[in-house]
Amino acid sequence: MLTKLTSKSFLVGLAITIFVIGLNYIRVDNVQKLLQRVEGILYDTRLLATLSGKKRQFDEQVIIIDIDEKSMREQGRHPWSRSKVSELVTKLMDAGVVVVAFDIFFAEPERNPVEVVLAKNKHLPVQSRKQIQRLADSVDFDKEFADTLSNSEVVLGFLFDDSAQTAGQLPKSVIDWKNSTEQLSEIGTFQHVLGNIATLQSAATGAGFINSVPESDGFIRKASLVLNYQGQLYPSLALEAARVYTLADSIQAQSKVSGNRSWLQGLSFGSHFIPTNEKGQIFIPYKGRERSFPYISATDVLNERADPALLNGAVAFIGTSAVGLADLRTTSVGVQYPGVEVHANVFEGLIHPEILPVELDVTLAIVFSLLLLTGFLLAILMVNQGPGRILLISLVSFLLHVSINWYCWWVLKISLPLFQILLLIALLTAYYGSVGFMSANVNRKKIKSMFDQYVPPAYIEKLIHSAKGVELKTERREMSVLFADIRDFTTLSEQFTPEELSEFLKEYLTEATSIIFDNKGTIDKYVGDMVMAIWNAPLEDENHAVNAVISALNLISLTHQLSKRFVEKDWPKIKLGIGISTGEMVVGDMGSTYRKAYTVLGDAVNLGSRIESLTKYYGVDILISSKTYHEIVKHGVICIKIDRIKVKGKLNVVEIYQPLGFATELSDDVKADVLLHEKAIEAYLAGDWQAAHEQLLLLKQSANLPITFYSILLERIANLVENDDAKDWDGVYTHESK
Secondary structure: OHHHHOOHHHHHHHHHHHHHHHHHHOOOHHHHHHHHHHHHHHHHHHHHHHOOOOOOOOOOEEEEEEOOHHHHHHHOOOOOOHHHHHHHHHHHHHOOOOEEEEOOOOOOOOOOHHHHHHHHOOOOOHHHHHHHHOOOHHHOHHHHHHHHHHOOOEEEEEEEOOOOOOEOEOOOOOEEOOOOOOOEEOOOEEOOEEOEOHHHHHHOOEEEEOOOEOOOOOOEOEEEOEEEEOOEEEEEHHHHHHHHHOOOOOEEEEEEEEOOEEEEEEEEEOOEEEEOOOOOEEEOOOOOOOOOOOEEEHHHHHOOOOOHHHHOOEEEEEEOOOHHHOOEEEEOOEEEEEHHHHHHHHHHHHHOHHHOOEOOOOHHHHHHHHHHHHHHHHHHHHOOOOHHHHHHHHHHHHHHHHHHHHHHHHOOOEOOOOHHHHHHHHHHHHHHHHHHHHOHHHHHHHHHHHHOOOOOHHHHHHHHHHOOOOOOOOEEEEEEEEEEEEOOHHHHHOOOOHHHHHHHHHHHHHHHHHHHHHOOOEEEEEEOOEEEEEEOOOOOOOOHHHHHHHHHHHHHHHHHHHHHHHHHOOOOOOOEEEEEEEEEEEEEEEEOOOOEEEEEEOHHHHHHHHHHHOHHHHOOOEEEEHHHHHHHHHHOEEEEEEEEEEOOOOOOOEEEEEEEEEHHHOOHHHHHHHHHHHHHHHHHHHOOHHHHHHHHHHHHHHOOOOHHHHHHHHHHHHHHHHOOOHHHOOOOEEOOOO
């Protein structure tokens, strides 16, 4: 570890990490714009990918009253007379709409038609002019609209714009903000506003600004809920509509103060608390693409063609989607997105804060920590690795960070930046990958020297090729597995000094491994004295069952040879128990990102271990499964059936066999006893106790085949007859221990 931490490659990795972290503090516009642009693209991708196919639904109905092309064809060009707007509000209220919010402001009074007539006809007699003047109040459409506003729940829009001269009037601020003029704040500040004329504003329930907050790439991803105007905070249109809808009297701004600086933490109204960033902004919780909310043409409302069910109990945002009126925005979910629908999305998020993505005030600290930790870990993990391993580490790191980022977004509703972390992973991968590629030949030699003693040479070659990109993928395959265990090893080991035990195991395992290698096997693992070997992976072997059994027979012969040598050293003799199973297994590189092993899993593997443990019970050296038996008899291997059993923890019946050797290697006496054995087992399984008893006695006297095993069967028969269990006999014996 210390060598890694002081290596040149590790230090370069740290330098790359520091460089990526430093991008946050490089105050160069082009650099920051590039970072924001790419981060914005990732944000948009994540948002679009996680938009539900089924749009969210709440009890509150939010609708858009659209002054569209159809409305302008039927009702005339925009802007409409205040009389028509008043009629629109009246019909909405009559239909049951509870709050109306205008994405429009009325900065100038509408000229009275009487004044127009008098101005055009100055030659009229005084008496006529007075008579016409009396009609002025009846066509004062501003007053008509104001009267409608005073009897309705309506929020008017206004626009902060420092490039224009202040016009219109703002209402008294409804936001309680305890901030002194000496304290600096990150909230946007304006000096000029385009408000509504006093007649309308004083009659309306409230007002909210309609400003949008595009990022440096022009996309609208966030919405400002508050802006500062002459030392007072004013709400956005959506925030004010939410306040009116919830019947809240005011909005409280909660800030954190340190010295002469103030950081906004969030806004509360009624029972709702909305966390914001220090600028008073939130991420817009887009419901979907354009027209995710119900759109109703304004002319359909005026002509009473709108669906009453959509209007009753709804909150209506009045705006326009007409291209000619230029209220279309570039957003994460569309580049021709109506601005009025942005307000609708924000309103729904304010009423249901649980759907709002949160931007934590410690986001920069989190990103700094993640970059530092990721850079440090990747530098440690990638140092001295081959290109394939580096790519794997990079992929795991990439997936891990993307998964964490998307989990925070999807489940926790927390938005975290992602681009810099992905950039760091890419740069470290490129650097360490190039270093690893240049040292590939050296690494391949290290692999060969490292694994020569554990796997066959052909497997070494495959490992070398895997360093070039070929992976030993996990797959299902028909295989054979062998378990070989020294009998009573615990007792035996107590007779050795630690040095002698190490030498003893080394001599045994070296010889055993050589036998397995010679028969195309692969050492899966050593566990103390236990050897686990597999066939037909990673290299294909059509005769895997036969090669496994040959290895087992040779291992038994090996124990006889080793025992003679061990006696000469005053060491105890050894005896093996071997279990072999054949079947479908899952094989491949398995484990954690820190350590993997090429190994096998599956029921067939477990069966091999179980039947190995039964060799001592039956007094035999080798036991194989029925699947193994059926594979090897085709190759001339003579076996005898030992039992039909259920192993502990399994419901399936298993037949187990003992391989004796190839037919050409067995004596005639043994072959004769094999035939007698088959008859005895058939009689035993069929419940013909007398015949089985007689034949088993003959076999026991012959001593060519396992004596202990025949004693076990004779004892079972005696118990079955004595306990009168014969009528329920199915030939299956259940083992209660592993």
